[in-house]
Amino acid sequence: MRITRLVAGSVTAGLLGLAPIAVAAPSHATDNLTTTTAATPSETELVYGEDLYVSVDVDASDGFSASRGTSTLYAMEAGSAAWVPVSTGTSASSTFFDVKPQATTTYKVVYSGYTATSTSEDTYAPSESAAFTVSVARKITYPSSGFVIKGKVTPDYGKKKIVIQVSKKQNKGFKKYKTIKTKSNGKYKIALPKRGGTWYWSFIVKGDSRYEANGFVWKTTVF
Known part of the structure; x- marks a missing residue:
């Protein structure tokens, strides 16, 4: 037991005498x-x-x-x-x-x-x-219901055409109904005829060099 204590003490003394080793930071050059x-x-x-x-x-x-x-x-x-x-x-x-x-x-x-x-x-x-x-x-506004369709086309669409087409089918078979013109401020208004049955009305604003064409389809039903 006495020998064990001496060895342990000797190792401890040796550790206390070690000096720390400095570690250099890695160098970096600009890439x-x-x-x-x-x-x-x-x-x-x-x-x-x-x-x-x-x-x-x-x-x-x-x-x-x-x-x-x-x-x-x-x-x-x-x-x-x-x-x-x-x-x-x-x-x-x-x-x-x-x-x-x-x-x-x-x-x-x-x-x-x-x-x-x-x-x-x-x-x-x-x-x-x-x-x-x-x-x-261009943006086109319109009402939520009714036969009187009115709204405004913006921007820069005063005194310009809106082409209206009509069809018995929602996605095809449209034929020209009428062309209307907006007022100087871009506003428009038209009263659609109360035709019997269900009809689909396409409102089209043509495109130009600055704006793409736009439009919407309106449905009317008379029983």
């Missing part, structure tokens, strides 16, 4: 990385007044997302040849919310890139997404 920017809209077809959001993904050549820099959403409205900045996010892959095109518009996202300011950071090259187009149709 120059290329990037790829992808932009995905939540919708590609809207009615005037509706909005969408655009998701952004900026990937670097090291397989990770870019951790520095910002991205900007640009728009080019139908009829224009210039890109206009809409909004700049707080980070490279910020999502752009509440994007509300006023007409058919083409968008793209441009990533600014980033230049490292220390050896603990990487440098990211700028890049931009493929362009995408969001189609916008």
Whole structure:
């Protein structure tokens, strides 16, 4: 028993005399990385007044997302040849919310890139997404029931035509009934005839260089 105590004491003394070994932190040099920017809209077809959001993904050549820099959403409205900045996010892959095109518009996202300011950071090259187009149709309002159909077409649809067609079937067989014109403020009104049976009336607003066509189908029934 006495020998055991001596050995134990000897080992303890030896441990107390060990000096700690310093471990060096791994070194890091700045990498120059290329990037790829992808932009995905939540919708590609809207009615005037509706909005969408655009998701952004900026990937670097090291397989990770870019951790520095910002991205900007640009728009080019139908009829224009210039890109206009809409909004700049707080980070490279910020999502752009509440994007509300006023007409058919083409968008793209441009990533600014980033230049490292220390050896603990990487440098990211700028890049931009493929362009995408969001189609916008004019908005048409109408009542919920009745034979008198009235409402408003917006925007910019004063003194313009609404084509009305009629059919006994909901999805086919439409023939022209009448063409009416809106007032200067885009409002319209027409009293449909009270034909016996069930009839379907198609109201069509034609498209143009800035807006897609739009319309609705109205049903009347007289027993």
